[in-house]
Every structure is written in C-alpha cells, then in structure tokens.
Amino acid sequence: MEIIEKIRKIKDITILENEPMALHTTFKIGGPIRALVYPISFDALNELMKLMGKNDIKPLFLGNGSNMLCSDDPIDRIAICTRPNGSGYAPYMELDDEEAGIIVASAGASLAQVAMFALSESLTGMEFAAGIPGTIGGAVRMNAGAYGGEMKDIVEFVETISYYGEERLDNDECEFSYRHSLFDTLDTTIISKVYVKLQPGNREEIQAKMRQYANRRKAKQPLDLPSAGSTFKRPKDGYAAELIDNAGLKGYSIGAAQVSEKHAGFIVNRGGATCSDVLRLIEYVQSEVLRQFGIELEPEVLIVK
Numbered sequence: 001m002e003i004i005e006k007i008r009k010i011k012d013i014t015i016l017e018n019e020p021m022a023l024h025t026t027f028k029i030g031g032p033i034r035a036l037v038y039p040i041s042f043d044a045l046n047e048l049m050k051l052m053g054k055n056d057i058k059p060l061f062l063g064n065g066s067n068m069l070c071s072d073d074p075i076d077r078i079a080i081c082t083r084p085n086g087s088g089y090a091p092y093m094e095l096d097d098e099e100a101g102i103i104v105a106s107a108g109a110s111l112a113q114v115a116m117f118a119l120s121e122s123l124t125g126m127e128f129a130a131g132i133p134g135t136i137g138g139a140v141r142m143n144a145g146a147y148g149g150e151m152k153d154i155v156e157f158v159e160t161i162s163y164y165g166e167e168r169l170d171n172d173e174c175e176f177s178y179r180h181s182l183f184d185t186l187d188t189t190i191i192s193k194v195y196v197k198l199q200p201g202n203r204e205e206i207q208a209k210m211r212q213y214a215n216r217r218k219a220k221q222p223l224d225l226p227s228a229g230s231t232f233k234r235p236k237d238g239y240a241a242e243l244i245d246n247a248g249l250k251g252y253s254i255g256a257a258q259v260s261e262k263h264a265g266f267i268v269n270r271g272g273a274t275c276s277d278v279l280r281l282i283e284y285v286q287s288e289v290l291r292q293f294g295i296e297l298e299p300e301v302l303i304v305k
C-alpha cells in the first residue's frame, strides 16, 4: 500500500497532498511538498512516527515555518506539522507544577501564546520569546533567543516521540548552544511537549518588558515584509547585520529577494521572490563579507529541498 494511503488510515490525521510550502512558511516561498500531515492528537502523532519508522521515512518536522527556506521545486517529502490547522484542535498549555513555576505546552503552541499564558500566571522569564514568531517546538530545536534570553535558560525538559517511542530529555541532554540543539542531528525524533520553568514575577513588569521588546522589534525589523528572521548566525567576530551594512549591501537585491533596507541582517521577499533568488543573494552576501572583512557568515535559515 502506498505510504499516503497508510497515513490516511490513522485516526485524527489531516493530510494535504502537493501543498505549496509558500503557504506554510513566513518567507512565503516554496514549491509543493508531497504531503503535509497534521496529527491532531498525541496518539495520532505516536502512530504516525511508528509508521515513518517502519517505512524508513525521514519526515520534515514543521512548526510555523519561520526559520525555513523551501525549494521552488516539488519537495518529495512528508512534512509533519505540529501547528493547529483550523480543524478545531488547539495547542494546549497548562501549569504542570504551580509551586515550581513549570508550564507544559504542546510543541505546536506558539511562543506568543505560551508567553501570554506565563503573563496570565504572573510568571517571568519568557518575555524574550513573546515576539519570536515560532512554535515552542521549533524554538527548542533552534535554541531560539533574543534580548539576552534563549530557550536554554527556561527549558526544564522536553518530551519526544521517535521511531522507537516516547522519551523525556532534561535540559542538559538537549545539548543547547547558540542556535543549536541535539535535535539538529535527530531527524527521526519530534519534540512533542515542552516544559519551561519560570519564576514568580509581577504582572505589570512582565507586560511592560514584553511591550518594550515588541516596540524594539517594530522599530528595528522589517516586520511588514515576508522573511525568515535573521538570515545568518552571529559570527565569532562582530554582528552579521553590521558587517553586511558595512559591506554596502543594505537594499541589495537579486530578483525579488532583498537585503532589508531596515535591518541588513534580514533578507526579505519583496513579492514573488524564489528560493533561488534568496540562495543567490545569500551566496553574494557571504562572498562580499568574506572578501571585505575575511569573515565567513553561516546561514541561520534552514534550507529545505
């Protein structure tokens, strides 16, 4: 039986075939993927992962697609998406241990939702993440961070589902470092739940901090245009945006892909940019920064083919 037919037999699954990834990434770029699968319960996700294992399929895990650049060509892969898809299934989050300040959230919950939940419980420590437009699962995988905080600081432990079943990994087992975690190398393991440990705080102060960070984002980042956030990781010496700006590349375009005029660390899609436009621009920026300053820039954005 064809794998798609086998997936269809799982209860609580929604499946979209030949679905344009441009509709599922913040860059709004990407050709059709063979199948985009939404497991709408943990049981369904478990069964799906077992099926992937039995058939030796390495799926693409998809959160909010806010750190991805997908190929323009058809992508012959099966994507498993943790986000809700309008089917009525909502990501869940709750206090797991009130005294210890531990919140548990399903991987597909957005960072903004979990941060708002923390605010409602007067728990502090997650303000840095409120404006990062990803899911909490994707944020763990990326060890996402901003304004001096990163996921590493707040993750207590995560629950995962692999080909072989469920597992719990403590913070130190996640091997977090700058924009990296163990999950970079585990292509058969999906993060299913994330437990974050926060501190008791003052609601007004938490809210004020969130507002301050949101205003900084609005002032500095090109939030009106599709992008995948910072295109490059911070190099050992200096800041990517500063180096790109100093190389005279602010506003430089290839096709409809442009080094943002507002923030040189972002490549933006000015409308109809292709993956190949962005890749050529990434290469050009890398070569100019290397030529002018002798510094190699490594993409932070993940390229999916």
Ligand SMILES: Cc1cc2nc3c(=O)[nH]c(=O)nc-3n(C[C@H](O)[C@H](O)[C@H](O)COP(=O)(O)OP(=O)(O)OC[C@H]3O[C@@H](n4cnc5c(N)ncnc54)[C@H](O)[C@@H]3O)c2cc1C
Residues within 6 Å of the ligand: 026, 060, 061, 062, 063, 064, 065, 066, 067, 068, 082, 107, 108, 131, 132, 133, 134, 135, 136, 137, 138, 139, 140, 141, 142, 143, 144, 145, 146, 183, 189, 190, 191, 192, 221, 223, 227, 228, 229, 230, 302
């Ligand atoms: C405007 C803008 C601003 C941004 N600002 C920041 C910022 O300040 N700091 C920052 O760090 N990032 C930032 N980003 C980048 C991005 O939002 C983060 O990297 C975010 O954590 C990605 O989450 P996601 O759910 O969108 O992941 P996706 O892009 O869907 O996936 C990213 C990676 O995680 C994997 N993945 C996703 N879900 C799971 C899961 N459940 N289990 C295992 N693997 C999974 C994917 O396979 C992929 O490898 C920004 C992006 C944009 C567009």
